[in-house]
Amino acid sequence: MHRTIFTTPVVNTVLRAFSVGFLRLTGWKLDGALPAGQDKCVLIAAPHTSNWDLPYTLMVAFALRLNIYWMGKAQIFRFPFGPVMRWLGGIAVQREKSSNLVAASADAIKAADGPLQLVVPPEGTRSKTRYWKTGFYWIAVTAEVPIVMAYMDYARKLSGLGPVFVPTGDIEADMAQIKAFYAPFKGKNASQFDHA
Known part of the structure; x- marks a missing residue:
C-alpha cells in the first residue's frame, strides 16, 4: 500500500x-484499543x-496508533486533491465499477507488509440510507481477517474501537448482530443513520 500520513516519520x-x-x-473521550494480534483487519466506520x-477519524486513528486506509468516492481524488487524499490514507472507489x-x-490487505486497518463505512454514503452495504463483510471474509467495530458517537463525544467480530458466513445473522451493536450510537447528523 502507498505511504500515508500515518507512516511518514516526524x-x-x-x-x-x-x-x-x-x-x-x-x-472527546477515546475507548478501546486494537486487540493484540489484529494488526490487519477491517474497521467498520459507523455512523457515517x-x-x-x-478529520475526526484521522485524529482518533492517530490517538489510537492505528495505520488506517479508507475508501472514498473517486470524485474527491480529482486534481488537485488526489495526492493529498491518498496521503491521508484514501483509496479511490469508482462506485459504478x-x-x-x-x-x-x-x-x-493480504499483500500489505505490516499493520493495515481498512476503514469501510457500511452505509457507503453520508446521505440517509435504509440498507447497509455488505462490502466490509465480504472484504474481511475474503482476506481472512476479523472485523473491528469502530464507532463515533457525537452525542456523547465518544469514539473508539469496539469488539472484534469474526464473520461466520451467515450474513443475515451476522449483520443483525453488528447492527445491534451500533444502535445506541449517534452520528453528527443522527437522523441520517438508519441501523434497522
Missing part, C-alpha cells in the same frame, strides 16, 4: 500529539453521516 509524531491534544481539549467524520472492489481490497 509528521506522524507531530500529528499524533496534535490529535490527542485537540480531542482532549474539545471534550457527515464530512466531519474524516465496484464489482471487483472486494477482491482488490482483500488482496491489498
Whole structure:
C-alpha cells in the first residue's frame, strides 16, 4: 500500500500529539484499543453521516496508533486533491465499477507488509440510507481477517474501537448482530443513520 500520513516519520509524531491534544481539549473521550494480534483487519466506520467524520477519524486513528486506509468516492481524488487524499490514507472507489472492489481490497490487505486497518463505512454514503452495504463483510471474509467495530458517537463525544467480530458466513445473522451493536450510537447528523 502507498505511504500515508500515518507512516511518514516526524509528521506522524507531530500529528499524533496534535490529535490527542485537540480531542482532549474539545471534550472527546477515546475507548478501546486494537486487540493484540489484529494488526490487519477491517474497521467498520459507523455512523457515517457527515464530512466531519474524516478529520475526526484521522485524529482518533492517530490517538489510537492505528495505520488506517479508507475508501472514498473517486470524485474527491480529482486534481488537485488526489495526492493529498491518498496521503491521508484514501483509496479511490469508482462506485459504478465496484464489482471487483472486494477482491482488490482483500488482496491489498493480504499483500500489505505490516499493520493495515481498512476503514469501510457500511452505509457507503453520508446521505440517509435504509440498507447497509455488505462490502466490509465480504472484504474481511475474503482476506481472512476479523472485523473491528469502530464507532463515533457525537452525542456523547465518544469514539473508539469496539469488539472484534469474526464473520461466520451467515450474513443475515451476522449483520443483525453488528447492527445491534451500533444502535445506541449517534452520528453528527443522527437522523441520517438508519441501523434497522
